[in-house]
Amino acid sequence: MSENCPDMFPAYVFSGCVRSLERKGLVKGAYESGGNVIAARLTKEGECYLAEYPELRNPINWAALGAIIALITLIVMIIGLFIACCKF
Numbered sequence: 228m229s230e231n232c233p234d235m236f237p238a239y240v241f242s243g244c245v246r247s248l249e250r251k252g253l254v255k256g257a258y259e260s261g262g263n264v265i266a267a268r269l270t271k272e273g274e275c276y277l278a279e280y281p282e283l284r285n286p287i288n289w290a291a292l293g294a295i296i297a298l299i300t301l302i303v304m305i306i307g308l309f310i311a312c313c314k315f
Contacts, residue, residue, distance in 0.1 A: 238263050248273070 233241070245256040245264040253273035257266040269277070277283075 236244075242256075242262070242264040245254055245267045248254040248267075249256050253270060253276055254267045255270055256264040259265050
């Protein structure tokens, strides 16, 4: 199974992802002379991993994390405003 670089990814992002997955033994990449990946295929280990975990998704909910950080920042700003106003 060979996959060329998808249009939605720049070549350097695709190359970095393929190299990372290759270090883990999940894919095998075909490289051109400049070092960019031109194609990638799943290894047997990669096929087994996808068969075992077919619904891969990011384990971190970045939207919720961003909302929590924004809320903490807002609370700290309000406390800082009250402290600054109480000194006058």
